[in-house]
Amino acid sequence: MDVIPRAIEVHIEELILHGLSPVDRLRIGAATEHELSRLLAESGVPSGLARGADLDPVDAGSFTKGSLATPGWIGGEIARAVYGGLSR
Numbered sequence: 001m002d003v004i005p006r007a008i009e010v011h012i013e014e015l016i017l018h019g020l021s022p023v024d025r026l027r028i029g030a031a032t033e034h035e036l037s038r039l040l041a042e043s044g045v046p047s048g049l050a051r052g053a054d055l056d057p058v059d060a061g062s063f064t065k066g067s068l069a070t071p072g073w074i075g076g077e078i079a080r081a082v083y084g085g086l087s088r
Contacts, residue, residue, distance in 0.1 A: 008045065010037050014057075015078070024071040031075020032082075039083045046086045058085045 010033050017025060049055070060081035065074060 008037060008040050010040070012036075020065070020074065024074070027071035028075045028078070031072045032078045033075075035076045035079035036082060039079060043083070049086060055086070058082050060085065 012029065012033060015025075015029050015032060017028060020028065060078050063077050063081075
């Protein structure tokens with residue numbers, strides 16, 4: 001039996017970033033969307049989302065940004081934390 005892939009639409013209404021440069025906000029947002037889309041495609045959609053429900057805000061917690069952290073790394077950390085929160 002073939003499984004027909006469904007389209008996954010990721011829309012981040014608001015991403016609040018305390019302590020990070022405003023210059024990097026668009027790159028961090030894009031990296032977050034990209035990584036979250038990848039996680040959903042590879043690891044699956046958590047059951048609560050599979051029913052098409054709107055979500056309340058998800059707190060991704062906090063992390064310590066090293067001096068060499070790039071916007072891509074930061075976005076990836078945020079996405080993994082959000083995905084973990086959605087999967088609980």
